[in-house]
Amino acid sequence: MTGSGPASRRRVLASVGTGIAAAIAGCSGGGLGGEPTYEEGTVDIGNVSANASRSTSEMATAAALATQQSSTSVTPLGSLALLDHEFVLESGYLGSTIQGTVENDGSSRIRTAEVRTRVYDDTGTLLGRYLATTGDLNAGSTWAFQVIVLEAPADVASYDIAVLGTPT
Secondary structure (H helix, E strand, C coil), rough: CCCCCCHHHHHHHHHHHHHHHHHHEEEEEEEECCCCCCCEEEECCCHHHCCCCCHHHHHHHHHHCCHHHHHHHHEEECEEEEEEEEEECCCCCCEEEEEEEEECCCCCCCEEEEEEEECCCCCEEEEEEEEEEEEECCCCEEEEEEECCCCCCHHCCCEEEEEEEEEC
């Protein structure tokens, strides 16, 4: 039998490995998979009081409600659009937040939508990652999100933001 032996087996294994890698890569097509595309956001320092801070009990409440663990089941979806977003300082336990609106402009319901944010100081150092999640975002509907950020408002100079989802 010609071509049998270690060299031939290596070629077969390499071909199978390449085929599996191509099949897996093909599964992420159609607007799914890949890394999210982040938009930049700025913080209007003029609207942020340097003295604004949460009390100890407010910080405990904010920490309990702030979401920092992202879902592994969400991916970038072409049907989810980030319509607007801004850094907003709220009173009480909410403190630093990023708020905005997401639209499902597709024709199918989205099982899970997730807004991911990353906040930075004035030197560009990453301070933290925060997110908000909702379920069952119907086709043609919008979601007003609010991301609780645990950093003090005076420490946050900018942020970036992306929206991801899980289709039904």
